[in-house]
Amino acid sequence: MEEKEVLDSLRAACPDAVLESGFSLGDPFAVIRPQALPAAAACLRDGPARLAMLLDLTCVDRPDEPERFEMIYHFLSLETNVRLRIKARLPAADPAIASLTGLWKNAAWLEREVFDLFGVRFTGHPDLRRLLLYDGFEGHPLRKDYPLRRRQPLLPERKDGPRT
Amino acid sequence: MSGGFITTRFEAMLGWGRAYSLFHYPFITACCGMEYMSAACAHFDIDRFGAGLTRFSPRQADLLLVVGTISHKLAPVLKTIYDQMIEPKWVMAFGACTVSGGIYDNYAVVQGIDRIIPVDVYIPGCPPRPEMVLDGLMKLQDKIRHSEPDWRWKRKKS
Numbered sequence: 001m002e003e004k005e006v007l008d009s010l011r012a013a014c015p016d017a018v019l020e021s022g023f024s025l026g027d028p029f030a031v032i033r034p035q036a037l038p039a040a041a042a043c044l045r046d047g048p049a050r051l052a053m054l055l056d057l058t059c060v061d062r063p064d065e066p067e068r069f070e071m072i073y074h075f076l077s078l079e080t081n082v083r084l085r086i087k088a089r090l091p092a093a094d095p096a097i098a099s100l101t102g103l104w105k106n107a108a109w110l111e112r113e114v115f116d117l118f119g120v121r122f123t124g125h126p127d128l129r130r131l132l133l134y135d136g137f138e139g140h141p142l143r144k145d146y147p148l149r150r151r152q153p154l155l156p157e158r159k160d161g162p163r164t
Numbered sequence: 165m166s167g168g169f170i171t172t173r174f175e176a177m178l179g180w181g182r183a184y185s186l187f188h189y190p191f192i193t194a195c196c197g198m199e200y201m202s203a204a205c206a207h208f209d210i211d212r213f214g215a216g217l218t219r220f221s222p223r224q225a226d227l228l229l230v231v232g233t234i235s236h237k238l239a240p241v242l243k244t245i246y247d248q249m250i251e252p253k254w255v256m257a258f259g260a261c262t263v264s265g266g267i268y269d270n271y272a273v274v275q276g277i278d279r280i281i282p283v284d285v286y287i288p289g290c291p292p293r294p295e296m297v298l299d300g301l302m303k304l305q306d307k308i309r310h311s312e313p314d315w316r317w318k319r320k321k322s
Contacts, residue, residue: 133272134237141271151271155239157279 003028003082006049010084013043029085034071037088038098044075044084045103051075051084054104057111059118063144068092069120073100096121117142175312182226182252183305184214189225191245194232196259196291203294213301222248227304228281233261234274246281254304257283258297260290 007021007028017036032040044051055074062068067089075084099122100107111122112131119140122128139146204210219225222245234242257277260266263286265275287300
């Protein structure tokens, strides 16, 4: 299946899900409604596109836009070597989207990372905890409004300086 | 006397003994580890300077080699390792990240391990060449040879 047909099959399977689609940076992409993500992902994986692999899942923070957080999913078909990028835009207040852990097990840690660093909630995630940072860390450091110089050390810093 | 004898000061003998029998504990977290391996193995051979015996328990080591980026999450682990070592002990900050945080001036990384534990020798470089590691080791040995005995009562008074 060619790259263009992947987008066509997605549009055919979930007609009201796709808001925008096209090609950028050499790969097809589609912007979908966030509510339609589980259905769209399931039909991409099990439908004619055969996008069996979830390569990566990340987020972009655009603080000036009303739909501030943009989730980005990268899929790969192991049979046809076609890649597809799926984007879904989430509101600034309480960003939440359905978890893909039911379809891909590796989504569990990828989603925990995005939850840790961006504060996006994944509904239906079995174990939504911070992945990289420690318990007690306040805020989400990859959000643009996290202060550049804010530090939250776990240990108090030594006062006496280097040993002489 | 048939065997002969030498005279020396107690501090000098103790310092000489300590300087050439450093048992080191490598605390390696990042790419500087490659340079540590190079310094430790046969090409540069840290054993020529009496620091060849790597111990993988801090309780048996007296030189802590901190090699690589230390994040805030890892800081309590490093502090525990340091506390587990028995006196006398020395610490070498190996590479730019341990010296100052290096290129990582962000929310995650400790800006120099001397904010957590005392450091005796700083080796800059990203990563430092093995020659610099050996140079740092010799500077540390020089420091050990010329240090006064750390009598406990003396330290408590000051």
